[in-house]
Amino acid sequence: MLLYPVYVLLFADAGLSTGQISSLFVLWSAVSFTFEVPSGAWADTWSRRRLYTLGALLTAAGYATWTLWATYPGFALGFVLWGLGGALASGTLEALVYDELAAAGATDRYPRIAGRGGTVAILAMLVATTAAAPAYAWGGYPLVGALSVAVTAAGGLLALGFPETPRQQDADEYGGVRGYADTLRAGLREVRGSRRVAWAVAIGALVPGFTALDEYLPLLSRAAGAPTTLVPLLFALPALAMAVGSALAGRWAAISPAGLSGLLAAAAVLLATGALSRHLAGMLPIAVAFGLLQFAIIVTETRLQDAIGSATRATVLSVSGFASEVVAVGLYGFVGAGAAVAPVAVLFALLAVPLLGTAAAVRCRLPRTDPAHRT
Numbered sequence: 001m002l003l004y005p006v007y008v009l010l011f012a013d014a015g016l017s018t019g020q021i022s023s024l025f026v027l028w029s030a031v032s033f034t035f036e037v038p039s040g041a042w043a044d045t046w047s048r049r050r051l052y053t054l055g056a057l058l059t060a061a062g063y064a065t066w067t068l069w070a071t072y073p074g075f076a077l078g079f080v081l082w083g084l085g086g087a088l089a090s091g092t093l094e095a096l097v098y099d100e101l102a103a104a105g106a107t108d109r110y111p112r113i114a115g116r117g118g119t120v121a122i123l124a125m126l127v128a129t130t131a132a133a134p135a136y137a138w139g140g141y142p143l144v145g146a147l148s149v150a151v152t153a154a155g156g157l158l159a160l161g162f163p164e165t166p167r168q169q170d171a172d173e174y175g176g177v178r179g180y181a182d183t184l185r186a187g188l189r190e191v192r193g194s195r196r197v198a199w200a201v202a203i204g205a206l207v208p209g210f211t212a213l214d215e216y217l218p219l220l221s222r223a224a225g226a227p228t229t230l231v232p233l234l235f236a237l238p239a240l241a242m243a244v245g246s247a248l249a250g251r252w253a254a255i256s257p258a259g260l261s262g263l264l265a266a267a268a269v270l271l272a273t274g275a276l277s278r279h280l281a282g283m284l285p286i287a288v289a290f291g292l293l294q295f296a297i298i299v300t301e302t303r304l305q306d307a308i309g310s311a312t313r314a315t316v317l318s319v320s321g322f323a324s325e326v327v328a329v330g331l332y333g334f335v336g337a338g339a340a341v342a343p344v345a346v347l348f349a350l351l352a353v354p355l356l357g358t359a360a361a362v363r364c365r366l367p368r369t370d371p372a373h374r375t
Helices: 007-013 019-041 048-068 073-089 094-105 107-161 176-193 196-225 229-250 256-275 280-307 313-338 344-350 352-365
Strands: none
Touching: 007 019, 007 176, 007 313, 019 073, 019 196, 019 256, 019 313, 048 073, 048 094, 048 229, 073 094, 073 256, 094 107, 094 280, 107 280, 196 229, 196 256, 196 280, 196 313, 196 344, 196 352, 256 280, 256 344, 256 352, 280 313, 313 344
8 A cells, every 4th residue: 555655754744743653553553452352253253355355444444534634633543443454354364365275285385375475465565665656746645545545445355256165163152242252262272271372472473563663664764864755765675675585485484493583683683773874775774674574474474373273263363463463562652752862763773672582582482393283
């Protein structure tokens, strides 16, 4: 969606401070993690493709709200809609793909498919990012917003054409409100009852949680001297690196925990180095860092998928998504509170420290690829 590289600038140009922008991010994440796990249980008891479509339409409605009501309350309402839409979609598509592969006895293909899908999605985002610059030049934020609404809604409607094998579940156990509650409890019980699953959920939450930092990349670029029309092009660098990382993850999903830990440690160093350079060239190491993070996201999500059972797959993935939103809220809160005393670049660099801690956790606790655990 074309709004992605410039919506933070939309907020800033509407008069919002860095603290106010961070408060919107906190609201967004709060809504997301409030509905994350319940929506996962819903995805385990209803059509996953329909739920994904509903989530996309709610997200499109959020973008429309920003475009038509460019004030703090309008931005807040837009984030509520986006948070709810994101919660409905989170884990839903991944669970649908994995279970369709399981039905065909081909779960070993999941890393490659997830990697290719991630690459296509990021390349599409890259096209949208580069298109945002001329769109903004021609029609400003209204044109960028309208195109974002149209693309997001169209993508959601396309999901209705995905194949979906009916899940053979007992109506008394999985039907209605009682079935929903039973599924929710079963998913949470699986996380609590298996150390392997619990660690996979925790690591699967920590790694993508750090991608919340990309929300501040436009502010970082502007602080380095970039005009608004150049920001989308700079934002394309991390998107391109993430596409490469996603593609490579499909090939090397069996990387050892020690190897993945080393890549995450390198990402932490690159983030800090790029941010502290306070120069537009600093976006290059930051882009590489985001590419490494994307590689790690595919690998850790695959290890989590391998560790969990089919009946509560979306629920367990949503537990991980919930935890990831908690991490994101922590990052937003840190930047929002710290903005009064330090530049965004310094705060950005300081967050490399917990990323190093995550690298250590990956080395010690990330489950290895084990076909015996595949569903």
